[in-house]
Amino acid sequence: MTKMISLTKYEHQVVPKFRDQLNQAESVEDVKKFFIATTQELLSLATEGSLSVDYDDISLLPGQTPSYSLSSQVTDDASFKELANSDLDAVMGRLSEQASNHHKHLMKNNTKTKLKIKNH
Numbered sequence: 001m002t003k004m005i006s007l008t009k010y011e012h013q014v015v016p017k018f019r020d021q022l023n024q025a026e027s028v029e030d031v032k033k034f035f036i037a038t039t040q041e042l043l044s045l046a047t048e049g050s051l052s053v054d055y056d057d058i059s060l061l062p063g064q065t066p067s068y069s070l071s072s073q074v075t076d077d078a079s080f081k082e083l084a085n086s087d088l089d090a091v092m093g094r095l096s097e098q099a100s101n102h103h104k105h106l107m108k109n110n111t112k113t114k115l116k117i118k119n120h
Contacts, residue, residue: 038095
């Protein structure tokens with residue numbers, strides 16, 4: 001029987017900052033940016049820095065199940081494969097669910113989003 005690796009200690013390290021960022025998000029693009037940055041940090045912590053994840057390797061997919069995707073460049077990496085017997089899917093699911101919920105909230109009230117895009 002293989003031993004399950006728990007990543008919740010890393011989740012607890014990144015979640016407070018992530019929640020603050022989501023609360024300050026002014027657009028759906030901010031939500032995506034914060035989700036990706038948090039996921040990069042989580043994967044770096046979980047692999048002790050041996051996995052380098054680019055911004056384009058992670059996607060937030062609100063309204064889908066699962067609500068995130070990782071590129072094959074990440075999932076094919078040996079450091080990532082070492083996390084196969086972990087709760088990474090559950091942790092990523094919780095993070096992406098929070099981001100998706102906030103994304104949905106901002107889509108309902110997208111006045112801020114339109115103003116931010118228009119002013120750039």
